[in-house]
Amino acid sequence: MATDLMDAVTEQQLAILGGPKVITQHEKSLFHWPIVTEEDEQAVIAVLRDGSMSGVGITKQFEQEFAAWQGVKHALAYPNGTMALMTAMWALGVRRGDEIIAPSMTYWASATPVLGLGGIPVFADVDPKTLCLDPADIERHISKRTKLIVPVHYAGHPCDMDAIMAIAKKHNLKVLEDVSHSHGALYKGRMVGTFGHAAAMSMMAGKSFAIGEGGMLVTNDRAVYERAALFANYERHTEIVTDPELKPLIGIPWGGMKGRLNQTAAAMGRVQLKHYPARIREIQAGMNRFWDLLEGVPGLEVTGGVVKVAANMMTGHDGIFAGGDMVPAERNVTVGIGHGKQAARHIDAWLRGEKHVPAPQHEVANFEKLNPWYYADAPKTVRPMLDIIRRQSTFDEVQGGLDESNALFEARRCLSCGNCFECDNCYGVCPDNAVIKLGPGKRFEFNYDYCKGCGMCVAECPCGAIKMEAEEI
């Protein structure tokens, strides 16, 4: 079996060397999100047919089910997370001139809704390991005007809620958790969104819990819930507000906003919620699958989420290699791709019973050897950039990149020091037809029987890729 596999593998060239691609599925179908089934479609169609998009009955059911799942007393749905956050800030008592402390790295809506209330966002550092608000940096930002701390459970990672709640208690501050990245994540076994005085979250299409566009505010505090309803849910004041002090205020949207969720999204939300726990369990199992398979393999050394490898990218276990961002190095896309490529070459050689020897590096061509006149002033293309949070949930920015002609144009700025890029200059200037073209991508060969050593090719090569050497006679 193993031999069959080795034969099958060694018959073919690696894709990076011109062989067939192993993965042919398109990225779009691999990373399509959210999961929408016929059940979602039917639920949405029912709302459309019923014409109840602006109703609240289905939204109320969604809120109740969401509150029960989240383990809180109250939930209020919104058209987006930004609105839920703003409402929660107001309901927690943030007013004009007040300050809130938010993490310095997050989507803007964790902090900026406070501007609409006349308040001021103040940014504290994040922990470089978790990317969550660093409790050690919060206190130095607390002033007389601070009212609220907004921890964001960033990219699925829970904040250190014990430390944050202790600081809030000490300074008599409120805590609003932004759960937009972490629906259902646990901190010490308890779901995030249940620690602060309230939590708010986005449910837009790129989030793990996604209903298209939508937001949710959750709280155990009835006073916060009632105030939130006053802010932007005017049509539900009589249903929600019970506090005698607030009752005279009903009927007026105190935030000057309308926060009603379109019921097509609420209907989809109910279906999504029904399947969400099972789906996250499955995704988690998928994320851990490779690590689980490697559990207990002798010789494998894993520290801090990366695997120790030798120079040939082989782990301490013969025949198991690692690459990409699983090996100790900078964990960014460029380095990850480079290490993936390196590992692929070593694995290929190992399967063939060979050793991969990297091609020798050519001599570095210094500036004197270059002909800069040859290169074009090819200005950099300005590519539209997505917001950092959108980048985490879609490949649109990467896929919306340069087309071939743009990329080739931009590449004209590269001096390609010492690397022949097949400009044909040497071929064109050689008076003795001594330069032989080998075909696209294969560069050139020199016929030394014809070459008289005039040096024209060397002088005209833009990138210093040709070197004259004295002939030994």
Ligand SMILES: Cc1ncc(COP(=O)(O)O)c(C=O)c1O
């Ligand atoms: C951390 C965080 N907070 C708030 C928001 C705002 O939510 P929405 O886009 O639904 O208004 C988002 C996402 O978009 C987010 O990622």
Ligand code: SF4
């Ligand atoms: S040195 Fe002169 S003759 Fe020789 S290959 Fe270059 S251009 Fe041709």
Ligand code: SF4
């Ligand atoms: S060796 Fe230099 S001049 Fe000749 S094709 Fe390559 S880049 Fe052009």
